[in-house]
Amino acid sequence: MSCHRLLGLVALDLALGVATLEQGQFWHITDHHFDPTYWSEMRSCNDKVPVRGIYGDYWCDSPWRLVNDSVAAMANVKRDVDFILWTGDNVAHIKNQFLNQSLNLEITEKITDALKAEFPGVPVYGIMGNHDWFPANQFPVQQAFLYNATAELWRDWIGDNQQIENFKKGGFYTIRTTKGLRIVGLNTVFYYAADKLTTNLTDPAGQFAWLEEVLQNATNVGEKVMLTAHVPPGIKVPGKVQWFYERFNTKFLDLVQKYADIIPGMYFGHDHADGLKLLLKKDGTPGIPMFIAPSVTPWRYKSGTESDDPHNPAVRLVKYDQKTGEALDFIQYYMNLTESNEANASSWKVAYDASKAYQVKDLSAASVSMAVKQMSKDKYVLDKYIRFNTVLANGNTTVNECDATCRAEYICSFTHHEGEKFNSCVTGLMKGVLIG
Template sequence: MLKVDYWKRDEITMNINTWLKKYSLLIWVLFVCFITLYVKVELKRNEEKLTEGHFWVFTDSHVDVLYRHDGDPSTRCRNVSLNNMIKKNRKFGHFDCDTPNELLISTLSAAKKIDSNIDFIIWLGDATSHLSQSDDTILSVNENFSQELRKHFPKTLVIPVLGNHDVILKANRSTRFIQFYKETKYNLLLNDDNALPTFLKGGYYSIRFRTLINKRQTFLRFIALNTAMFQPQYMDYFDSNEPNEQIMWFNKTMFDAHNLNDRVLLLAHVPFGINENLLYKFYHIKYEQRLLSIINKYSSNIIMCLSAHRHQDLFRVYSSLNTTMGIIGHPSISPIGYLSQPSIRKYSYDRKSLILTDYEQYSFNVHEAERTQKDVWTFSYRFSSWYHQSKELTSKNLFQLIYLIRAKPFYLKRFLLTKHYTENIILTNHRIVQTLCALTLFNFDEFLSCTRKLEKKGVQYDNIAFNNSLENNSHVNEQLIEYRIIYRHADRDGSITPADFEILADKLSTLVGQDDVHRREDYANARKTLCQEIMRADANLDGKVTLEEWLNFHENLANELRKPDTDPEVLEHISQRINTTFNMLDLNHDGFIAIDEWIKTCQFFGVDEKTAEKSFYQITKQDKLEEDKAKQLFFEYLKTDDPNHISNCCLCFL
């Protein structure tokens, strides 16, 4: 048996040797092929790692140097209310207020922790508060921003853009940007010799950047516009030649980029197009038309336009004949207005082709931070996953996505959710139609025609309600700033509906403070806050308030207020309504309502100037109405059924 076993073993060995000799060449070839394939795969992986780059986009921090951790939100967190018995520490901000410096530091720290190995940072502007600022405050806040950004990212290339709240309006026009550059330590952010001449002249510039060491690689060119020059409300603060010179510079810069085959990221704090909710254009039409005509000529060089200003997560596409340019908006660091949670965004792009491939968004839960006193940033969503996109983030693919948003409910709801998720709002069919038309239409007549056609055809979208989905139960009684709800019967269809306030919103925004854009914005925002109370009269929840519902609501309210044991919840709502009304008129928070503010408000609601002035002096013998007296008057107006009561003289705005 042993001999047989040994013989078999030898036979097997001989067979193996014979087989190896016969197929050795084939084995060697297969081995070489395998090694070659493995090396190629690894090289490709390494190349992909080398060619995939990342960059951060931050915008609209709106730091308020007067912010107080214990401040009353009804005063933009600037003053402590004596009536506020609940002392809350809002160290990291509140939705009724601009940003504390702690939130800015938290933002930059979070970005550094998430990813500090990035190619560059784009800062889209508006470092200072929405409230009226002196030039000194604007300069000091921007200086602080420059230092904080450099402290967290000491060696990263920064591409800064000026926002409308960054421009020092009262400075010498010929030297204002030189002063800004020197006194804000902007050299920490921008020190490119080719960019400085035009920045020091007008706050705009261009930088060429090589993303790879390869000398043959196409340059990425950043073009940063100073869009404040094109906004109608800022035209008086610039010489007429300044926006024209910037447009001529933009044309020449795009011409150079085209000849050099540069790929362009166009950076604009204020976006092109229409505010579809308040029905106005962001740019003066004569400037926008010229800018878009330049974009028409050189759109093939433009990767994307990145914008800010609206504090919302949205995008749109400009298209004309052979032109397609995506415009991606960005949510803000500032939480004010419930337009978004404080957010930052990290883009991925191909360093070789310079095409954007995706982005990730991170956000900060303001309510949770107030509850825990901790600053925790979390991942929100990834563009490709959220919208089920497998392709790159190009203008053409964005245009295709807009088609899906218009055609399929799944994409529409996802788009609206990212835009409105922190608001307390019911999106009606009319509002949704407006949003869809504004995604691609920049001409006002075309936009209005689109909304009329869709509504005439009977296109219907289900109403979508947003109720501050990220708000904790412990904060349900916090006063909400309602940016997108409607007040008063403007279209005279017999009821108050969301459409009515959209008609009036633009007029309201220019009613008070014609010479002060910040004051005008504050007035409009405070005015819209009251609309939440107006729609409480909608008894059958059909989205409109009839005259009968309105009268019944206030009759029941007056009866409740006359009770000795008035429901505390009712008193809470009335307190919010009264505080908002007072702050609407007392925008500078000096503790009284001036007679000119009173008269302008009364005039808007149909009271002539003499009657308004007479009513004011019936209430007070002075030229100002103190806060306590005003609020007591507002309360009596809602409570009394006496037609001869003094409060009935001129409180129609309440």
């Protein structure tokens, strides 16, 4: 072998080594909804006859055993991650009369301690969910006990005193990773239609102005920004629910769309279901992928005769580029709740590998756009997405029950995030008879 070729191979090996070092991993976890009354009053259970298993029930929020087991399972799979995104809703679906500020804080503290015990030295970028406040959903726009107490609880992770003050002002902050990636934790509960304290406001706690300043500063210095929050914008399907107030939905989407070139991804919870969406740029080209992680809690919504489909507990491991923040892949782990309860032992399995499931090389905006187009054209690929939506809890049942209108709604929700545009998309697809 010639000296030049040998040097070339060495250079190639070094280049590959550098590329490998730039690939990191992080966990995305959300919606634990720990119910301390699961073994007593069962206050989160919304069915009269739940089957009370040791890891929970599809009609109830999480017993501690499920919450703790999910954290231990994460550590067993991958403990040495770069960080953890924790997108809130730690407190169960329990009526306000049975909760208070101190109890809510204790629940968040208990999960915080579990994460610190299993992941020593790993930074956790947490954000509050709508159920973490007392009373639920009603986030104020000035300093309050739960802002202050949670900021101090997470001081080791947030670090910077200025960001601690931002959190105390409204539950939002920003931090830079050691690799130069900027993380922005937002309080999107301000924009949630259930928060009656922000109904008549234009910029609750000044978060929009703050976010634009952060994004503009990042643009000026060449930083990439990963956004994380609890409540997602856009339209949730099935159900056709828009969580945000209309004006906040539009304002948020317009703002992040303006800075799409520096935002490689946005990460949300709240839906309890597995979701993938794409925010397009003004010119219609791929903009920002939106990753909505499924919940740890198996709790199902129920009102009268209507209810959500059952879904399994889940945690997500994301592979990403440490410098650009671009998602390269993620592996969705889940617990088959029925099997684990019957065996009296948990079994966390891989539900799917995103890049393989959607046949894309990574999870960049361009690749997610390709995946969305595949789901729009190929019934088989869309069927997989619908199964993943409930974390494999229903086999083919949900897919078989999804008619042409249901499929049109799924397809339109991928890229149409405002009510009027979403409805027009669904109408157009139905008239075209392109799916079914």
